[in-house]
Amino acid sequence: MPSFTPNTRGVCATPHIYADGLNAGLKTNGNNDLAFIYSDVVCEVAALFTTNKMLAAPLQHAKAKGKIKSNFILVNSKNANAVTGTKGIADIDTIMEQLQAHFGGKLVSPLMSSTGVIGVYLPIEKIVAGAKRFDLTRQEPMNAAHAIMTTDKFSKTIAFDVTCDDGSVFHIGAMAKGAGMINPAMATMLCFITTDINLPQEQVQTILTRVNHTTFNAASVDGDTSTNDTVFVFNTRQSSATDASAFEAALYKVMYFLARELVRDGEGSTKxxxxxxxxxxxxxxxxxxxxxxxxxxxxxxxxxxxxxxxxxxxxxxxxxxxxxxxxxxxxxxxxxxxxxxxxxxxxxxxxxxxxxxxxxxxxxxxxxxxxxxxxxxxxxxxxxxxxxxxxxxxxx
Amino acid sequence: MPSFTPNTRGVCATPHIYADGLNAGLKTNGNNDLAFIYSDVVCEVAALFTTNKMLAAPLQHAKAKGKIKSNFILVNSKNANAVTGTKGIADIDTIMEQLQAHFGGKLVSPLMSSTGVIGVYLPIEKIVAGAKRFDLTRQEPMNAAHAIMTTDKFSKTIAFDVTCDDGSVFHIGAMAKGAGMINPAMATMLCFITTDINLPQEQVQTILTRVNHTTFNAASVDGDTSTNDTVFVFNTRQSSATDASAFEAALYKVMYFLARELVRDGEGSTKxxxxxxxxxxxxxxxxxxxxxxxxxxxxxxxxxxxxxxxxxxxxxxxxxxxxxxxxxxxxxxxxxxxxxxxxxxxxxxxxxxxxxxxxxxxxxxxxxxxxxxxxxxxxxxxxxxxxxxxxxxxxx
The missing domain is CATH 3.10.20.340 (ArgJ beta chain, C-terminal domain)
Structure with a gap:
């Protein structure tokens, strides 16, 4: 049996991963509203997207890439960039071009993820100005976890160091957001998972899909299905561990915990x-x-x-x-x-x-x-x- | 085109039909909680029942009759007689035996209809004592309409005299209840319709099913589906009118109005x-x-x-x-x-x-x-x- 040692490093529990969050002016109360996750090695990315047919722009943007290899994701709250047509997708490219120039060409196939009000265009200038203030060498996972919250009352993170039966070690860390528009029809929220398990992309995708069925897809707050739901697994593949069943057990622990945290924080939820x-x-x-x-x-x-x-x-x-x-x-x-x-x-x-x-x-x-x-x-x-x-x- | 003259006689708009309501002690605030509809000629009864598989006792009792010919229905609010097993069905027979004795054998294949809390046995003695106070020659449709209310804020009745193109006249009158546990999965409430159109039972049943699709089955308050939903059409067949399309138009008017009234009175509804x-x-x-x-x-x-x-x-x-x-x-x-x-x-x-x-x-x-x-x-x-x-x- 693998052993799981919990830690508080969230998405930064995986080596090579950096994350931070700040206020870019989307939330008028000064709370964080913009986060990044960056990896100094390129990750293989497994992904699940909402089954809602009004797929938000960032999901269309990511799906167009096919099999994703990326080292950067920018996440904003307060605006879902959903039902915003082709402009919504072009806006993401505009943002990423400016950030690519700012960060000296370090970004590989950058991704975006958004949550908030549907049907409003992204405030591009605010987002770019905010993102330019990021330092890609910072590891502040709690700042990031706070930045992706909308009606959430508390942030949701979890992380483990996992020791497999053969003594090899891998890491897994995650943050999620969600409190309303939660319905079992994929992964009903945003969730970002990082790991370094040395398993191929296809296998991680298969395990992710299977685990999702009894975790996020078993959660409901209000029966409404978001246009933006996404789970990303960023995998650096830098560990020597290749134990697929240990990874599945770890992923289940992470996603089961976060799915129930979403519901515990369901809008107004007391039980x-x-x-x-x-x-x-x-x-x-x-x-x-x-x-x-x-x-x-x-x-x-x-x-x-x-x-x-x-x-x-x-x-x-x-x-x-x-x-x-x-x-x-x-x-x-x-x-x-x-x-x-x-x-x-x-x-x-x-x-x-x-x-x-x-x-x-x-x-x-x-x-x-x-x-x-x-x-x-x-x-x-x-x-x-x-x-x-x-x-x-x-x-x- | 048939002409419709509205009146305020509710279920008693159809000649030969009697109805009244009173407080039998189920509602502790003294409001009416027990109603009857009686006809001095035996009616052919068309019926629709909930699609909920936990079919309440009165629905099982009625469905067991097959094609229904009846002249009496007793309706109580405050207790649904649902998930009450075989005792729930036997309780109806017990009540009807005592009423049959009291009313001198006048009741033909009597029916019962119930609405209220699920999983509680009927208070037989209260119901029988209350029903014995009824006078089957009274026409007090508003008393009846009030007796079938649960969380309803207002009673729901409608009635017309209908003159067909050939000059023949028939009548249609109805009362309904419903405000919560309303979902389009049959007829999501109780509705009692009386008429004297001279059409065979099968044809009335076909028209009822068709009209229901775009009326009661188009209504939702909360997406929850009752164990007790029922629509009964009691047809004396005493008029000379045989115009099926005029009847369908009249039935649509009645059911469309009542379906929207249910939603307008949806628990807490303001719009x-x-x-x-x-x-x-x-x-x-x-x-x-x-x-x-x-x-x-x-x-x-x-x-x-x-x-x-x-x-x-x-x-x-x-x-x-x-x-x-x-x-x-x-x-x-x-x-x-x-x-x-x-x-x-x-x-x-x-x-x-x-x-x-x-x-x-x-x-x-x-x-x-x-x-x-x-x-x-x-x-x-x-x-x-x-x-x-x-x-x-x-x-x-």
Missing amino acids: LIDYRVIGAANDREAEIVAKMMSNSLLIKTALYGEDPNWGRIAMSVGASGVACQESTLTIRYNDVVLLDKGINRFDALLEKRAAAVMKLPAFTVEVDLGMGNGTFTAFGCDLNHEYITINADYRT | LIDYRVIGAANDREAEIVAKMMSNSLLIKTALYGEDPNWGRIAMSVGASGVACQESTLTIRYNDVVLLDKGINRFDALLEKRAAAVMKLPAFTVEVDLGMGNGTFTAFGCDLNHEYITINADYRT
Whole structure:
């Protein structure tokens, strides 16, 4: 078994990687809004992009490269550069040409990533002026992690040194942003991962896609799917480690942690819920039910009210359309069984015990369909007044 | 063209039909919670039921009858009799046996309909005691309409006398309830329609199913699908009118009005939005986009904030997965064009005009995909603090 030693170096946990963040004037409160990640060796980049068909300009720009080898990404918050047409893509090239001149031609196939309001052109001058203030030899991963936040209340980073069974060592570090417009339809946010595992690009891409399915794609805050969602894995390939299963375990640890952090920070979220579905006819049907529950407004508001109204769970299971029936349905909140193969166990004592579970900051709603062996766990949060307040006038 | 004369007689607009409502003690505030509809001739009953697989007991009870001929339905609010197993169904028979004895055997294949909390057994004694107080010769349709309300703020009824081109006359009257757990997946609420059109049961059923597609099934408040949704058409067949197209026009008028009333009364709703999609590859894809928008939390909260953040409309169109592209996408709020075939027309003046549209109690968000001739209109509302307040602790 590989051993994992956590550290606080974020995306800079991987040698050769530099990162920083600053305020370029996009956020009017002075908070960081512009970040870079730079590598002094060229990286192989594995990537996942949103399934939203209104693909934002930076994603179109990156996808046009095909297999990506790059050593630089510029990330801004407050403006998504989405639904901005061909101008949105040209703006990225304009920015990168000016930065290339400024940084003495050091940038290899530079990338950009953006998050914020849709349908507004990038403030090119502010961004270029801000980026020119960057020092590519600085390692300030927390500054970078703060710069990519929008409605996030806290930054999200994680990093490990990983020692494989053969004694070889590799590194993995990551930062992510996301709190709203979170829905399981790819990787519902921005996530930047750095590593030095010595595995070929195709293999990293395959592992990334597989791990994404049960991590970011299992997360939902509001069921809305961003135009900008991206996961990038920048791989320097500078370590001697070639243990693919250790890398997959490490990537899972990183992405599972960050996916749940997104939901824990879901706009207004006060609770993190694992919707665990077992006993479905197959894994795909379990996934459908788990995601249906995690997106139900009536379940989310009952969670906020700490009301053990398990009838809404049964409603959502039935609405999912998968193979299910009342007589085999079991519903648990942690270890408290509320419906037992269709038999209602609810009484005053059980209601009190269920309500106590619901007061926890994190718990599991488990649904056993009693139809087969399919399982899936989705991550969701509650819905409350703060979500409304945040989103009623997001642009101002 | 048939002529429609509106009246205020609700479900009692059809001769031979009686209805009333009272408080049987389910609602503790003294409001009506129990209603009946009775006909002194036996009706042919057309019906639609929820697609939710956790079918509530009254729906299982009614479906077991096959083709329904009945002259009586008892409706209660505050308890859905859903996820109550075989006891839930037996409870209905128990109630009806006692009422049959009380009403001297007048009831033919009596039906029941319930709405309210899921997973709680019916309070049989309260319901029977309440129903025994009914006088089957009373015509108090507004008492009945009030008795079926749950979180509804206002009752929903409509009625017409219809004169066909050949001079024959028929009647149609209806009441509906619904404000939350509203999603287009059948008829997302309870609706009781009475008529005396002289058309066979099968034909009424076919017309009902067709009309439902663009009325109740186009409505969404919260994207959650009830276990109890039902539409019943009680047909005395006592009129001489046999004009099927006049009946379809009348049924459409009734169901269109009630579907939009449900959404206008959506929990916390302050606005009624028609999401009109045109230019889709086909009608089915237009429907997918229209419903996607009507269920998007980010669109709903922007509507509440009266923020013309049309980027969220583009986001939702792209997330729907149907054939679409930025370069042919047009977005209008009433007559204000915000995105014109991918070109952003947004400026300070346009934002002011769009914001003015958004202050209206009802308006149209029109999306032209520019891909074909498919069209569909869905009905939706905004999402705000009151929805959260209503649903955080619905049971108390």
